[in-house]
Amino acid sequence: MTASAILRPRGPADRLTGLFWRRPGLLLLLLITPPLLWLGVVYLGSLAALLLQSFYSIDEFSGVVKEEFTLKTYAELFRPQNLDIILRTVVMAAAVTLTCAILAFPIAYYAARYAKGPWKAAFYLGVMLPLWSSYLVKVYAWKLILAKEGILGWAAEGTGTGFIITGILSIPGLEGSSLSTSPFGTFLVFVYIWLPYMILPMQAALERVPTTMLEASADLGATRSQTFRTVILPLALPGVIAGSIFTFSLTLGDYIIPQIVGDSARFIGLAVYQLQGTAGNIPLAAAFAVVPILIMLIYLTLAKRAGAFDAL
């Protein structure tokens, strides 16, 4: 009996397998080339196009894009009304991030420390479903809630707490005829929509805080607030920073929320959208889009240094 009775004849697939075995780098190259081509050409290529366009300028009389390199468009960014847009967006992003961190903490802490079994699953799904469910539907729901004749107004009338809403609407900078046309409404919707992005990494970080440390802290006579300040918070910080990357970045670029809820004050995203669309000023739109990229690059560098990437 010959060996060929046991071993199958070797086909091209077997020969390729042998080649991959001898040259593992070749297989790696074959696997990684298509996705790298896609991301490299489509995504990085587009980013390069954006940068290129931001160095073009627009002819003020004809409105035609002049394809010559100039810093004129970037100089336009520093006009007071444009600086105002950038400042407003950054302040909003910071306020939203801070509020999300405060609201997320009890949910994340409870889910990480006390929720067991089915409650754990309920908490996880309870955060995951709003995170993933339709963004527009959620924004729309808040339009219904915040409108003058909407559910909040109705509840305030029923409980006699309407003065709180009126009070908020009379604060300088937050004026509006109802919550849905006030910057406070914009802020509220931002917080609601991005809150799950803060809860999840925070919960992941809190789950890694060993219970023994909390016991040790209590044994050494620390009060609850001391334990919180000196043990829990520093250990949870990478998770908070990881969450803040999302809340901050998403607020920087969003333009749907300020368009639907609020006093139609302009944010960076809205400026980009309007400049490239109705105004047809692509160079300035591109220059505006570079601002969040720069802010996020600085933010990501700082976050990396704080060890937040391991918590992502």
Add this chain to the structure above:
Amino acid sequence: MRSEASLGLKVAAIGGLLFLHLPILLIFLYAFTTEERTYEFPPPGLTTQWFGVAWNREDIWPPLYLSLKVAAISTALAMILGTLVAAAMARARFFGRDQISLLILLPIALPGVITGMSLRSAFGIMDIPFSTWTIVLGHATFCIVIVYNNAVARMRRLSGGIMEASADLGANSFQTFRYVLLPNLGSALLAGGMLAFALSFDEVIVTTFTAGQQSTLPIWMLNELVRPRQRPVTNVVAIVVFAATFFPILIAYYLTRGGSETAGMGK
């Protein structure tokens, strides 16, 4: 250390969850209201007529088809590219690995308006006319990371031993892929695909820059929000969009339950 949560913490945690869920439920109620023009609460009366009206509105169907088409193509592309890159990144250590993982993450770490405006600039420079494919370019790019996340987590959990065993038993790479790797990856890939579909179906920010005159369902909805025609019809469509994203997410959760892969991080 107390093993019971304090009452304050409990109330804050449950209150937070309710805060996340109640607004969504409201949409369902408003789809049945008899009041057409305002957002009056409580609704003066309830009716199911808006479902029929929405069904007969001819301007809803083309955006729905386009959304389904774009989501299907983007998901298919993202599943191929995401799985390939996950296979490369799961075990191998090579030069530039960190840069590649950053590159995959970048389309969702940077605001959507950047992706949108970048693509818009590229189309402008290269004179590419708007089509279904210009929308797909953007969607597939940010869907890759979703599939990648799910696939790479599952690959890391797989023991390398089964691949070696397969080779020892005489299987070639393709047979190992077909009979060992694919069945083990199946549910993770399906979960990634479901999430990518939901994400693409719902996407509006990138789409507004890459769609031109075309209208996907979220863009139709956005137009109705800014310039309403029949408000309750918008609510009916909102329920459809909600269902089209809700069920894939639920299925994805059950497919990856118990694993280390977090299905949703980083939308």
